[in-house]
Amino acid sequence: MAVSLPGMGPGMEYRHLGRSGLAVSRLGLGTMTWGVDTDTDEAAQILAAFCDAGGTLVDTAAVYGDGKAEAILGELLGGTVPREDVVLATKAGISHRNGHNLLDTSRRALLDSLDASLTRLGTDHVDLWQVHVYSSATPAAEVMSALEQAVASGRARYVGVSNYGGWQLAQAATLQQNSAIGAQIVSDQVEYSLLNRNVESEVLPAAHALGVGVLAWSPLGRGVLTGKYRTGTPVDSRAASSRFGGFVEGYLNPTARAVVDAVATAASGLGCSPLEVALSWVRDHAGVTAAIVGARTRNQLQASLNAEGVTLPAEIRAALDDVSDPRRAAGAGVEQ
Known part of the structure; x- marks a missing residue:
């Protein structure tokens, strides 16, 4: 449901996050490449261009750049943009050690990560x-207790x-539906694009x-839906990056x-x-509150902002x- 917020920039639509009272811009800014x-x-x-266009939702995570993304964002909040103009979202549960991702959604790890x-x-x-990922190693009730403590404090x-699947989301939301302090689950951040419709x-x-x-994260199919890879791999693209090459490779196939x-x-x-078409398709799909774009440059962000008129x-x-x-x-037996 679209809502109007006084004092916000022109041209940006805002929507409530689930049944909560929290309204966010229907385009979110991701920070995975920061740092x-x-x-x-x-x-x-x-960040300045995003907020000037009326964007509010800025999403980061403890694991992005091993904390560098949060540190850069923290440096910019209050200086480049007022803190109160941003709906600040972050995630916990994944850390990066010795070249590998470590999943730990214990209450201790989650709350320590939040403090950091x-x-x-x-x-x-x-x-x-947000709990960044589901892990069967920690009982769901323990994970939810960390969320309760974060809100209570x-x-x-x-x-x-x-990245919660359907039954995992149902379990978490059901556990929290009667939270006495208002710590209900209001969102699930998942990958969703024309190249990945699993959700x-x-x-x-x-x-x-x-x-x-x-x-919806990666609404542009990890950049593939922009069409930049139709004739090869640009040297400055994520697919050409040693860090993000594997992230893109799975979508470079005939399907x-x-x-x-x-x-x-x-x-x-x-x-x-093509970017505007792909982004609009996700953004306006029933049930999607916001599409989160991980622009690496201001020009890339502007290309996404242009989709507001489409x-x-x-x-x-x-x-x-x-x-x-x-x-x-x-049905055709083609690799997905």
């Missing part, structure tokens, strides 16, 4: 604190989860039934290529860019739904 491929000066330009995040961010609270205003089978229906908002070609055809007919005609949406239908690829 890695995006330095502080570039990050300042990106607040120090790096230079604030006494975040607006949305004032360190988090709202809580959510990330449609269980996560989106569960979120709708439970009143949980969905935040993805057919979807990218369809997006490019639609963009040509509409007089806009609404896909119903027939274009239907055609893209059809060509990207996972059942089509599965």
Whole structure:
């Protein structure tokens, strides 16, 4: 549901996160590359441009750049943009050690991570604190108790989860639905794009039934849906990066290529860019509260902001739904 917020920038639509009272911009800013491929000066330009356009939701995580992303964001809040103009979201549960990701969602690890995040961010609270990943190694009730403590102590205003499947989300939301202090699960941040529609089978229906908002990360199919890889791998792209190459590689296959070609055809007919088509498709899908874009440069961010003026005609949406239908690829025995 679209809402209007006084004093916010023109052209940006805002939506409530699930059934909560928290309104966020329907385009979120991701910071995964900050401190890695995006330095502080570039990050300042990106953040300023995002907020000037009316964006509010800024998402980070303790593991991004091994804490560098949070540190850069903390340096910019209050200086480049006022802290109160940002809906600040971060995540805990993954750390990076000896070249490997370590999952730890114990109460101890989560709360220690939150304290470290607040120090790096230079604030006494975040607006949305999310469990970054589901782990069967920790009982769900223990994970939820950490969220309860974060809200009770004032360190988090709202809580959510990330990368939770349908039943995992249902379990967490059910455990928290009667929270006496208002620590209900308000969001699930999941990957969702025309190249990855896995969440449609269980996560989106569960979120709708439970009143949980969905935040879509990588709505551009890890950059592949922009069309930049149609003729090769640009040297300055994520696919060419030693750190992010594997992150993109899985979407450089014949099935993805057919979807990218369809997006490019639609963009040509509409007089806009493939990025705008792909981003609009996710952003306006029923159940999605916001699409989070991880722009590495200000120019990349501006390309995403341009999508605010694009609404896909119903027939274009239907055609893209059809060509990207996972059942089509599965039925043909094509690698996904």
